[in-house]
Amino acid sequence: MTGRVLFSLALLLLAGTAWAEEPAQCRVAAHLVERDFALPQVNRAIAEKHLEILVVGAGSSLLPGSNGIKNAYPARLQHALGEALPGVTVKVTTDVQVKRSAGEMAKSLAPALAAEKPALVIWQTGTVDAMQSIDTDQFRAALDQGINIARSAGADVVLINAQYSPRTDSMIALGTYAENMRWVALQHEVPLFDRFSIMKLWADLGTFDLYSPAKKLDTAERVHDCIGRLLADLVVESAKPDEPHAEGGR
Amino acid sequence: MAPVPTERDLRLDLFRGIALWLIFLDHIPSNAVSWLTIRNYGFSDATEIFVFISGYTAAFVYGRAMQQHGFIVASARVLKRAWQIYVAHVFLFAIYLAEIAYVAHSFDNPLYTEEMGVLDFLKNPDITILQALLLKFKPVNMDVLPLYIVLLLWFPPMLWLLLRTPSLALVTSATFYALTWWFDWSIAAYPNGTWVFNPFAWQLMFVFGAWCALGGAQRLARWVNSPAVIGLAFAYIAFAFCIAMTWYFPRLGAFVPKFVGDAIYPIDKTNLDVLRIVHFLSLAVITVWLVPRDWSALKSPVAWPAIVCGQHSLEIFCLGVFLAFAAHFLFTEISNSLLTQITVSLFGIIVMVGAAALVSWYRTMERQGPGPRPPKIKPGYAGGDA
Numbered sequence: 001m002t003g004r005v006l007f008s009l010a011l012l013l014l015a016g017t018a019w020a021e022e023p024a025q026c027r028v029a030a031h032l033v034e035r036d037f038a039l040p041q042v043n044r045a046i047a048e049k050h051l052e053i054l055v056v057g058a059g060s061s062l063l064p065g066s067n068g069i070k071n072a073y074p075a076r077l078q079h080a081l082g083e084a085l086p087g088v089t090v091k092v093t094t095d096v097q098v099k100r101s102a103g104e105m106a107k108s109l110a111p112a113l114a115a116e117k118p119a120l121v122i123w124q125t126g127t128v129d130a131m132q133s134i135d136t137d138q139f140r141a142a143l144d145q146g147i148n149i150a151r152s153a154g155a156d157v158v159l160i161n162a163q164y165s166p167r168t169d170s171m172i173a174l175g176t177y178a179e180n181m182r183w184v185a186l187q188h189e190v191p192l193f194d195r196f197s198i199m200k201l202w203a204d205l206g207t208f209d210l211y212s213p214a215k216k217l218d219t220a221e222r223v224h225d226c227i228g229r230l231l232a233d234l235v236v237e238s239a240k241p242d243e244p245h246a247e248g249g250r
Numbered sequence: 251m252a253p254v255p256t257e258r259d260l261r262l263d264l265f266r267g268i269a270l271w272l273i274f275l276d277h278i279p280s281n282a283v284s285w286l287t288i289r290n291y292g293f294s295d296a297t298e299i300f301v302f303i304s305g306y307t308a309a310f311v312y313g314r315a316m317q318q319h320g321f322i323v324a325s326a327r328v329l330k331r332a333w334q335i336y337v338a339h340v341f342l343f344a345i346y347l348a349e350i351a352y353v354a355h356s357f358d359n360p361l362y363t364e365e366m367g368v369l370d371f372l373k374n375p376d377i378t379i380l381q382a383l384l385l386k387f388k389p390v391n392m393d394v395l396p397l398y399i400v401l402l403l404w405f406p407p408m409l410w411l412l413l414r415t416p417s418l419a420l421v422t423s424a425t426f427y428a429l430t431w432w433f434d435w436s437i438a439a440y441p442n443g444t445w446v447f448n449p450f451a452w453q454l455m456f457v458f459g460a461w462c463a464l465g466g467a468q469r470l471a472r473w474v475n476s477p478a479v480i481g482l483a484f485a486y487i488a489f490a491f492c493i494a495m496t497w498y499f500p501r502l503g504a505f506v507p508k509f510v511g512d513a514i515y516p517i518d519k520t521n522l523d524v525l526r527i528v529h530f531l532s533l534a535v536i537t538v539w540l541v542p543r544d545w546s547a548l549k550s551p552v553a554w555p556a557i558v559c560g561q562h563s564l565e566i567f568c569l570g571v572f573l574a575f576a577a578h579f580l581f582t583e584i585s586n587s588l589l590t591q592i593t594v595s596l597f598g599i600i601v602m603v604g605a606a607a608l609v610s611w612y613r614t615m616e617r618q619g620p621g622p623r624p625p626k627i628k629p630g631y632a633g634g635d636a
Binding site for chain 2: 034036058059060062063064065098099127128131132133134135136140163165166167168169170171172173176179180182183186187192194200203204210211212213214215216217219220223
């Protein structure tokens with residue numbers, strides 16, 4: 001993981017001031033967003049001018065407070081997609097509850113899909129499984145199951161891995177869960193939004209102070225806004241894999 | 251009965267010392283310096299080196315004890331060692347609790363409401379501490395010592411067999427490893443899951459080390475030194491390196507054929523994946539080829555810092571775990587700049603070397619002086635631990 005960060009740092013040094021002029025700070029991590037796998041259902045939905053997305057997640061897909069829902073990344077994703085896809089109606093619904101493992105989320109996936117019929121399921125998981133040290137075979141099986149359920153309901157899937165949380169770094173062993181997610185994503189040819197590496201890069205570059213213990217809602221909101229924007233990039237670009245796209249900053 | 255070699259191979263101390271440094275660097279969360287360690291460039295990591303060499307030296311020290319004083323005395327010494335390691339583990343757990351409790355205090359960042367749940371165990375100290383004493387609750391990065399304890403408990407009968415029919419002992423160990431994979435044997439952990447290092451699988455590495463110490467290495471020499479094996483070892487390490495690069499640059503993953511990915515993943519650290527064993531063996535073959543036993547640098551001041559750490563592995567391992575906690579504490583409470591990370595990493599290794607030198611000095615003093623301890627009978631393995 002650190003290797004990737006150092007490589008990214010080197011890239012940034014090479015890129016010089018290109019990113020510094022970019023208004024949104026989050027763009028420094030844009031090159032970490034993978035665009036290797038296509039999202040055919042999203043592609044079709046965009047062509048039909050109506051894109052529905054279901055975000056399935058646990059506590060790290062939420063923000064506390066009265067404006068929490070408005071400022072958390074699912075809503076920010078809807079906003080960013082609306083800007084990126086003029087003329088397309090974008091609707092992001094959520095099935096988010098704290099402390100849910102991948103297995104629990106996979107179970108509630110079928111009813112949620114039946115209710116919403118989305119073209120895309122964005123699935124945030126990994127943290128709770130790592131905290132509860134759920135057996136990794138079970139974790140993998142749950143991911144397989146969830147991806148299969150979503151696909152058979154006619155939806156594409158994007159996985160989101162755990163947050164980078166430096167204060168609890170020595171208490172939650174995220175490593176094996178992240179590796180398993182990467183492997184499952186590769187096997188199913190599903191894009192993985194590497195939230196961990198992106199946030200690690202922000203922390204290393206000082207974009208956001210993620211070490212802070214304090215109750216600073218503004219930083220948390222900006223982090224979620226950035227995650228929403230980068231997710232929107234991933235969705236838009238993966239939906240159009242045939243068109244050439246510029247690397248890095250756009 | 252197989253003869254136990256008389257002179258300690260300094261290469262073991264050198265590489266165990268280096269493994270201890272690598273484990274320390276890998277255990278500091280968010281440490282840029284851990285980018286240097288071998289786990290980033292292939293399948294195996296410093297744990298294999300540590301367990302293999304620990305098996306090797308355990309056979310070396312307790313093998314001789316078993317030959318000279320019999321099964322009971324040697325077993326008693328092994329169990330005493332296991333007890334020392336248990337005490338060390340509990341001591342480290344106390345330090346861990348202190349660090350966590352401090353870091354948890356006033357942690358209220360809204361971004362991490364979910365992650366804060368990991369601190370809930372502090373609310374139930376009755377259960378947590380009991381489970382920790384039972385070695386079922388093990389905080390992150392505190393899994394190696396419990397593994398070591400179980401490996402030592404299993405070692406006396408294994409050593410007895412190794413001294414009589416080494417091949418049978420190795421086959422027994424490998425069979426046990428295979429059965430573990432077949433039947434999914436494991437040790438339950440608290441609150442969920444299993445031990446991070448499954449002792450039923452990892453015993454193979456330990457017993458293989460012991461087997462090498464008791465004549466196996468000589469038997470393998472013809473194979474290990476053949477150009478074909480060395481070539482294969484290089485090829486495998488190159489393959490592992492290429493796969494490892496796809497972890498950091500996911501776009502390279504497109505070049506890995508699907509059947510290769512399906513065949514190798516997931517690479518199971520808990521049960522000591524065969525890919526990891528082969529990676530370790532390849533590294534060992536190349537190391538033995540590059541570094542001869544009588545290499546002059548082994549006695550030079552350049553190699554001394556690692557060798558002295560490797561000779562006092564339990565003390566230095568524990569110190570490393572403590573220093574990794576302390577480093578994380580510094581990163582969260584004071585600064586996590588790249589400069590701090592490099593300084594803290596370097597300083598930690600210097601402290602490890604200093605402490606090892608101090609332990610060495612104590613041992614020599616106790617041996618020479620008119621202290622309560624009798625002098626060691628055999629100077630052959632002076633300064634070395636199992």
